[in-house]
Amino acid sequence: MHSFPIFLSFDRKPPLVVGGGELAAVKARLLLKRARSVDLSAAEGELAPELALLVAAGLVTVLAPKPGTAELRGRPLVISATEDDAEDARVAAIARALGVPVNVPDRPELCSFALPAIVDRGQVTVAIGTSGTAPVLAQRLRAWLERELHPRLDAVAKLAAEFRERVAERLPAGPSRRHFWEGVFDGPAARAALDGDESGARRLLGEAIERASAAGPAKGRVLLVGAGPGDPELLTLKAVRALKSADVILYDHLVGMSVLEYARREAELIPVGKSKGDHSVPQEAINALMVERAEAGQTVVRLKGGDPLIFGRGGEELAALRESGIEVEVIPGITASVAAAASLQIPLTHRDISHTVTFVSGHAAGGEEPSFEHLDLSALAGGQNTLVIYMGVSTASVVAAKLIAAGWQSDCPVMAVENVSRSNERRVATTLAELAAYPERLGLASPAVLLFGKVAGLEAAGAVDRVLSLPELRRAYA
Ligand SMILES: C[S@@+](CC[C@H](N)C(=O)[O-])C[C@H]1O[C@@H](n2cnc3c(N)ncnc32)[C@H](O)[C@@H]1O
Incomplete structure (x- = not known):
């Protein structure tokens, strides 16, 4: 079964852990990374030492053991970690009947959700799941991400949160605002935040907002991008970056679907497929569409099989774009031969x-x-x-x-x-x-x-x- 990842909010009601042993303590500790408090259904006199400490710190509230419908209803999630198979099955059955997400460690048949491997950078959380197929692979991915993601990534997220409203007031929604934020995350303000220079980061971001709002709406542009012969591993790094930055992608029929997987999720994908004898969108219409979208401020990726300038009518497209005064960049691709x-x-x-x-x-x-x-x-x-x-x-x-x-x-x-x-x-x-x-x-x-x-x-x-x-x-x- 393929599972769908989401991020749950614990704002309304605390999550519930059932059980008072070591396993329940591990789960309560995990939930406390995001929840202000956790409710625990367990016999008070039999709590594992860590749980007793969490109770004393006011982070865990103990409810009666053997929770029923009233205790489970409305919970954002429940983890049943009693280590008693029958009791876990009973809790899971009630939760499922109530539509409450439930997890029982090592009992996938009782679970309605799986706990991901987590990379935690404060506001920024990366959750990794393998639909229960390969936990060791998930752990390896986590270790890799731990190395790759800057330890102070949270500072960048906090900086963005602090300036979000000001940016919304000064820059119009749509491509202008999105390009602005892309520039921020690649730019000096984000670097200063990562370096721990909070006041420098604020100053640089403030200056960037002034500059962007004085410059007016972002100008659109077109990138003629070579998609290579089909294998996405033959895409250039620049091509991948272009696909990730596109508002709209006009692609040929020779471009494989696996290449389009690299597109920004929100990008509009328009097939303008041309194969011999099947010019589904005439060249003039493709040119006009590129010009129209770029003039509206969008980043347009014209994605062509192989290299864009080899038998791809790339020259005609370049001429039409230049004639209309549209900024254009060509990103080469690996040609079929x-x-x-x-x-x-x-x-x-x-x-x-x-x-x-x-x-x-x-x-x-x-x-x-x-x-x-x-x-x-x-x-x-x-x-x-x-x-x-x-x-x-x-x-x-x-x-x-x-x-x-x-x-x-x-x-x-x-x-x-x-x-x-x-x-x-x-x-x-x-x-x-x-x-x-x-x-x-x-x-x-x-x-x-x-x-x-x-x-x-x-x-x-x-x-x-x-x-x-x-x-x-x-x-x-x-
Ligand atoms: C309109 S041309 C585009 C060429 C493309 N711009 C390039 O650089 O590969 C289409 C021709 O490219 C060749 N071609 C493109 N992709 C190919 C592939 N994956 N395998 C074999 N030939 C391919 C075929 O000869 C096809 O008829």
Whole structure:
């Protein structure tokens, strides 16, 4: 079962711990990190020493043991830690019937909630849960977060709380205010708070508010971001930061869902998917949408598969944005062929067998078949070049025939890679002649890149489907 994390408030009624032993003491101590007081159902004469101390300090109030409906009703939560199976089951049953959240240590079948591993920084709490599957993993995550999170993080939260109202009065809600706070948490006021310089932090934050309100509403901007070929681990750190800062994300159909997991939760996600023959949102409409949102002060992420400036109409988008005077930044991504080379462990250049790499579109701008009229294929036929074809699945055989006609060796190796970096990545090796004559034997599906040249014949890492030539097939079946 997957559980949903929430943070409970203990303002109305104290939580209730049932039991008077060591286990109950541990749970009461945990709750007292956030609750002003805890009620305890236990026999007063049989309290563990720690509980007795907490009672003496006025932090724990003892109620009669064996609580019933009246004691459980309206509790924010109940922990039954009597270490008596029957009694814990009885308490859990009443709590569940009343709809009161209940936990019984080490009895998940009786629990309606699990206690998370907690990293505590005062106002800032990080709760880690594994839906009961891996408590040791939760502990490891906690240890890691303990190291990563500044011990004085609470000071930053307190500073924000102190200035929250003043910021709300001075800066309009929406992107302006959000960007302001993002700047604060990355800026000198937060650093001063972390360094323990409380008055410095207040002064710096006050100055930042003055500056921001004098500057007027935040200007929107567009980030053209490369999402890489699909595996989110191939995103750059800058791309992740952009996704986390976006108000709106316009994404292409080649961008995998796992990449969008890195988006800010509140970001508006707009698919503007473009695949061959399916221009669901025309380019002009995409340009207009980016301009409109940026002019409204939003941070717009235009998320494109691979690299935004390789066969992605990124140039047209840049021109439209510049023409409208919109601030724009380009964040590069790993283009499909470079990711394919890495996955195959095949170099695109090689000092002995390939001195150039040419990226070519398998489609002409408006039509189906590429004319290659601007490309001197015969100049590249010398056997020392690598040709990479994008968007070439349906025209692969035409491309191969044109290369042969331009003087490329018919036994030149070809490697096609589908769905590079994704769980369904597939590689197929063949030759120019086979591809020209029998393209269907590759069983190629989009998206795929095709590598042509000697490097494509080098030994690849991982499984490769091989399309045997007809002479090879004849030999195999002789
Ligand atoms: C419109 S282009 C975009 C290229 C993209 N900007 C890049 O740098 O990879 C689309 C083509 O990129 C290639 N492509 C994109 N992602 C791919 C992937 N994960 N696996 C294989 N090819 C991919 C395919 O050739 C596809 O037809």
